[in-house]
Amino acid sequence: MTTFVDRVELHIAAGNGGHGCASVHREKFKPLGGPDGGNGGRGGDVILVVDQDVTTLLDYHHHPHRKATNGQPGAGDNREGKNGKDLILPVPDGTVVLDGNGEVLADMVGQGTRFVAGQGGRGGLGNAALASARRKAPGFALLGEPGETRDIVLELKTVADVALVGYPSAGKSSLISVLSAAKPKIADYPFTTLVPNLGVVTAGATVYTIADVPGLIPGASQGKGLGLEFLRHVERCEVLVHVLDTATLESDRDPVSDLDVIEEELAQYGGLDDRPRVVVLNKIDIPDGKDLADMIRPDLEARGYRVFEVSAVARQGLKELSYALAEIVAAARAAKPVQEATRIVIRPKAVDDAGFTVSKEGDGFFRVRGEKPERWVRQTDFNNDEAVGYLADRLNRLGVEDALLKAGARAMDGVAIGPEDDAVVFDWEPSVTAGAEMLGRRGEDHRFEAPRPAAQRRRDREAERDEAQSDYDGFSPF
Known part of the structure; x- marks a missing residue:
């Protein structure tokens, strides 16, 4: 059964925004008191x-789908x-998000x-x-935006000061158990340590953390064994501490060749050339191990390594x-630069940044991209004509229609507004001027207009009577 997971693929979905409400205030003797629809929640x-x-990503391994x-x-x-x-998703210290x-x-x-x-x-x-002042009674509301959905990968990279590397059964787990209070599983067969x-x-x-890395073998950097994981x-x-077994029972191995193999794997993996190395000759409590350690120590020190003979x-x-x-x-801690306070960098938009782009993608087809027009769509x-008219006015004020004309668009x-896989496509009908001025105040219910003064109502009734009389005077049954 899996008990340690250090890499998972997570499918996340932020919450959708709530829709706005299109509502009319009603009370006794005032059935049409104006719009009172509230906004949707984030x-x-x-x-x-x-x-x-x-300390592990195991929970996300079993439940990779998460939604706000x-x-x-x-x-x-x-x-x-x-x-x-x-x-809120808790992750271990040292997690990399890709x-x-x-x-x-x-x-x-x-x-x-x-x-x-994922952004909600x-x-x-609401209306x-x-x-x-120009749109006193909108008969529509705006829809909530969908939340962001994406697939991400979480990789755990242990945050430790010292890493013990070496062949399986070199004694790394035993060493960490006596240097610290950790209680790893210890046995005399290869690949005892799986995490x-x-x-x-x-x-x-000085207080520092130490980690033992499961056994590396030749080809680990190419995926052989457990090393690549x-x-x-x-x-x-x-x-990096090389733990070398000076009492190995395998005839085709010796501590120096083990060191060369592990260094080759680290070099193949890359990015570790600048880390100081220490060599630990382990198992000197065994007579043959002590003799071998004394023999190879001068050679290792000649290579520039600091060598320690120990017995866990x-x-x-x-x-x-x-x-x-x-x-x-x-x-190493003292050599690190002092982290300065976070600097706030303000990057104002360019004066000629329209906030959208118009590109021609074929004969008679254009695509509009931009944060504002895509969000408005x-x-x-x-399904609401007034809402569509409001969108047309907003796009016109932003300058989308002028940009389409400059790009060569015709009636x-x-x-298309948006990316290829999620766009709204329509047949463009250019207008002479902005929609609000040309078609009047879109999205307004004239029943909400203020009452006319008595004198104005009297003049309107007289005008209607005169018009009706003139129509009657011109009528002849023959």
Whole structure:
């Protein structure tokens, strides 16, 4: 049964925004008191948060589909819909978030680090919010925007200061168990360790974390054995410790060749050349192991390695090793640049940025792309003529019609707003001037107009009577 997962594909969906409400205020003796439709609520976001108590991605392996709640629709009497609840997904420290193409979206290190993986949709405006001096009584409301849906990949890279690497059964788990309070599974057969183990070591005033990486073998960087699955866990470590078995029973192996093989695999994986190396000759409690360690130590030191002879079973040489690793870790921490306060960078839009683009995609077909026009299309109820007219006016004011004319569009040419897989396509009918001025105030119910003064009503009745009389005077039955 799987107990440790360090890479999962997650399918997330943020909440949809609630629809706005088209409503008319009614009360006794005032049946048409004006628009009072409330706005829809915002959809919930999907947020990843680093939690120190989470150490694996196992939960997302079993339940890869996650969705935030939707916003509630608005209601009459200017009641706004309730916002959707954000979905908080805890992830281990050191989680890397990638998109479907492998591009890094976020590198989450540090307790409480947050990343909004899916943005909730905006709520639609109700007709009360759409009312203006020119549009006193809109007979429509805007739809809520759909929440963002995407597939992301979570990769766990262990956040540790020291990484123990070496062949299976070299004694890495035993070493971490005596240096720290970690209790890994220990046995005398290869591939005992199937997951990275993490321990905390205190050496003087320095506290650091140490991790053992499951056994590397030749070809691990190409996917052989277990090494490729866990090589990513050494990327964040400050020090790499080669644990060499000086009492191996395999005739075709020796500590120096083991070291060369592991270094080759690390080089093939890449990105670890700048990490300091330490060599630990383990199992010196065995007579043959002690003799072999004494023989190869000068050769390893000649290569520039710091070499320590230890025995995890007999607890020999552990203090010297622990303090030496603490010294290297402290120096690496001191060498890191001090993180400056976050600088706020303001990037104003260019003065000639129209906010959309118009491109010709064939004879008589054009495509409009842009954040505003695409969002307006998503918010439009195309079953409501007034809402469609409102959309036409908004696009016209933005300059879409002028841009289509400049691009060579003619009447009845096809125009698509949005990407290829999710676009609204229509036959374009250019207007002489803006729709609001040409067709009057779209989306208005004239029953909401203010009462006319008595004198005006009298003049209107007299004009209607004179018109009717003139029609009668001109009538002849013969």
